[in-house]
Structures are given as structure tokens and as C-alpha cells.
Amino acid sequence: MDNLLGLGGFGLFVTWMSCAILGGMIGHRKGAAVAGMLFGIALGPIGVAFAMAMAGGRGECLYCMELVRYQAKKCPHCHSELTVKPAVQFVTKDGKAV
Numbered sequence: 001m002d003n004l005l006g007l008g009g010f011g012l013f014v015t016w017m018s019c020a021i022l023g024g025m026i027g028h029r030k031g032a033a034v035a036g037m038l039f040g041i042a043l044g045p046i047g048v049a050f051a052m053a054m055a056g057g058r059g060e061c062l063y064c065m066e067l068v069r070y071q072a073k074k075c076p077h078c079h080s081e082l083t084v085k086p087a088v089q090f091v092t093k094d095g096k097a098v
């Protein structure tokens with residue numbers, strides 16, 4: 001029965017790793033790959049759900065200092081080209097920095 005136990009443990013490991021990768025991929029789209037991956041590692045499938053629920057990474061526009069989405073190419077407030085990525089910070093759903 002050792003083999004079966006080993007297989008089960010391996011399956012769980014693979015599932016957990018998939019959660020970490022999936023969390024990282026979801027996080028990456030929101031500019032917070034590491035946070036998403038850590039959610040996946042720490043909480044498994046629940047962490048993936050957490051990553052999906054994240055408000056996403058935001059940063060301050062270098063020109064007008066308004067919070068903009070990390071993926072933004074152009075600031076929606078002052079319409080400047082965002083060639084340099086803003087520093088990522090986490091914000092709550094109502095836009096306050098954490």
C-alpha cells in the first residue's frame with residue numbers, strides 16, 4: 001500500500017503546484033504574480049479563488065500621481081504614455097492603497 005499512498009501524495013502535490021501556478025498566472029494578469037502564487041501555495045484551490053478576487057495591482061502615475069492599473073499603457077487621468085511601469089501597490093476595491 002506504500003505505492004498507493006505515494007501516488008496519492010504525489011497527486012496532491014501536483015494539484016497544489018497547479019494551484020500555485022494558476023494563482024501566479026491570475027496574479028500576473030493583475031500585476032501581482034508573486035502574490036497570486038503565494039495565495040495558491042498557502043491556500044491551494046481557495047488561494048486561486050482569492051487571487052481571482054484580488055482587486056489587482058495598481059501604481060501611481062508618474063505624471064499626475066493618480067492610481068492607475070498596473071497594465072495600463074496610458075494614464076486614464078492625464079493621458080500620459082506610461083512607458084515606465086508604476087510601482088505596484090495593492091488597493092482595496094474602493095481604490096485605497098493598503
Ligand SMILES: [Zn+2]
Nearest residue numbers: 061064075078
Ligand atoms: Zn496620469
